[in-house]
Amino acid sequence: MIIGCPREVKPQEFRVGLTPNAVKEIILHGHSVLIQKDTGIGSGFADTQYQEAGATVIDTAAQVFLESDMIVKVKEPQAIERKMLREGQVLFTYLHLAPDPEQTHDLLKSKCTAIAYETVTDAAGGLPLLAPMSGVAGRLAPRVGAWTLQKANGGRGVLLGGVPGVAPAKVVVIGGGVVGTYAAKVASGMGADVTVLDRSLTRMRYLDDTFGGDFTTVFASAGNTADLVAEADLVIGAVLVPGASAPKLVSKAQLSTMKPGAVIVDVAIDQGGCFETSRATTHQDPIYEVDGIMHYCVANMPGAVARTSTIALGNATMPFIIALANKGWKQACEDDLHLLNGLNVHAGNLTYKAVGEALNIPSIDPKSALSI
DSSP states (O other): OEEEEOOOOSTTOOOOSOOHHHHHHHHHTTOEEEEETTTTGGGTOOHHHHHHHTOEEESOHHHHHHHOSEEEOSSOOOHHHHTTOOTTOEEEEOOOOTTOHHHHHHHHHHTOEEEEGGGOOOTTSOOTTTHHHHHHHHHHHHHHHHHHTSGGGTSOOOOTTOBTTBOOOEEEEEOOSHHHHHHHHHHHHTTOEEEEEESOHHHHHHHHHHHGGGSEEEEOOHHHHHHHHHHOSEEEEOOOOTTSOOOOOBOTGGGGGSOTTOEEEEGGGGGTOSBTTOOOBOSSSOEEEETTEEEEOBTTGGGGGHHHHHHHHHHHHHHHHHHHHHHOHHHHHHHOHHHHTTEEEETTEEOOHHHHHHHTOOBOOHHHHTTO
16 A cells, blocks of 8 residues: 655644554555655654655655545645545545535545544444543643743733742633643642542542542532633633534633633634634634633644644554554554544544534444445
């Protein structure tokens, strides 16, 4: 199989879909790799490293798309890239289709086979290709929140950890999954007064048993959420419904109850965001203000630490890339139902129910797609 990796074109996206080590593994299994020129520069990988690993470096994305059987990326294909996809070609990347009807319709029109990192599952009920980036985003969220809280950036001028004689900032993390756990761990490590909201009693018991008194857990009822958000200096949105649009847990009206200059960091923005007032921003222009509340809603937060993120993501995706290349996508998905859960689009059909429900598009069962 010929596997292609184009340079990411989303603004300030410096990650790359394949590392040189991944290239070596792919070639050891008898496949070929095409890498667009300068694709790895943002993550610290030179073209010569890819060439030494056995890849062919070519000039344009158009060549990569034209000559490759499978495209491996990081972020969802942008409009210019979607025009280059073709029937029968496999796309393996993050998609986040539920809040993105334009991308969804373009992928359906292309008749490609699109497998989304974020909906591949594992035997433990986790999301193994989303977890590495969730871990990065969770660790980053308190740091960017602390930066946004600085007065020069529009925030309240509150130091997250306080100082002797001055209380620390109050941080509320909505969601106790991977993102929320790491966000709470880092924020408490920075000295903040942290509360994690979640609806799973099992998860809250786990957090309490694991982290003890590092932070507080509270059941995420509407009333508790409203009360804690009103008291917070920093609110981190860390909720996830796999493949679906994120639920809106804080309304625009609730902003008036918050402290002027308080900060919202919406890590769920890739799935549409969990605050009513969220809209995607970029690393170049990451924050905006609504009703006196500062919002940080960068849609590719892990791209800020591109080298760490690329290596972590590559470690997770490599076994799946090898399986898809060795067996072909149909056999690989038939052999691994967790990989089949990643199938979102095939031959003009939507194959992920939650996306269909979010966008009001009919969907088919992914197993039936194996016979198309």
